[in-house]
């Protein structure tokens with residue numbers, strides 16, 4: 664008999680530990696626009712850090728710099744990019760490839776077909792899409808496509824997962840379901856997570872620390888110690904959300 668859930672647990676037990684990230688005195692300018700100004704941020708192995716801030720404050724610039732997509736103007740970033748994956752707001756799937764093939768794109772090189780299929784099936788089961796492997800992306804909902812993007816990122820067993828507003832295009836209910844999924848996979852896989860989001864409620868629901876950016880620097884670095892799994896609408900989370908919103912709105 665086949666025990667896919669058991670196999671998944673065995674795989675989790677062998678998951679590599681989360682990778683640390685050290686950003687020191689990072690400065691980035693686009694022309695005259697000084698977007699990041701000697702910003703420092705440290706992420707502990709396995710920690711979940713969310714970044715919030717007003718539109719244009721430099722959240723995505725920071726995340727892209729951490730992922731090696733933007734060259735720092737000054738300062739340093741210490742991160743192992745071999746073990747890092749990025750999930751964007753749009754799922755960026757190959758429209759002409761099946762769900763299985765889209766997830767397999769993220770698989771480590773050198774696997775034989777059976778081993779690759781086994782990993783794809785395990786990841787699809789993890790994100791709740793076990794029955795969609797042979798579908799085309801066009802046949803999926805927006806939330807399902809984003810699950811495929813998550814499975815594609817997870818298949819390489821990343822030690823750091825960077826998430827750039829990954830749930831921003833989803834409706835409110837799907838978004839809450841996806842937040843629970845992200846929390847579950849993070850808790851079971853052990854990777855470090857860096858999430859950029861506009862949604863302060865999402866940040867406090869998911870993160871160990873919420874970092875508030877202002878004028879290219881960190882204005883507030885707030886630990887969220889509410890026990891997990893967290894429940895949407897929890898009073899303590901709502902109070903933390905209010906505190907951060909007060910800061911962002913200057914109230």
Ligand SMILES: Nc1ncnc2c1ncn2[C@@H]1O[C@H](COP(=O)(O)OP(=O)(O)OP(=O)(O)O)[C@@H](O)[C@H]1O
Pocket residue numbers: 693696698716717718719720721722723724725861
């Ligand atoms: N490639 C680029 N070239 C020039 N300017 C850029 C570039 N990328 C970002 N910027 C500018 O840097 C600033 C910060 O942009 P960034 O996308 O990091 O902000 P953000 O906080 O993620 O914004 P949002 O919440 O709206 O996504 C903005 O003024 C933006 O116009």
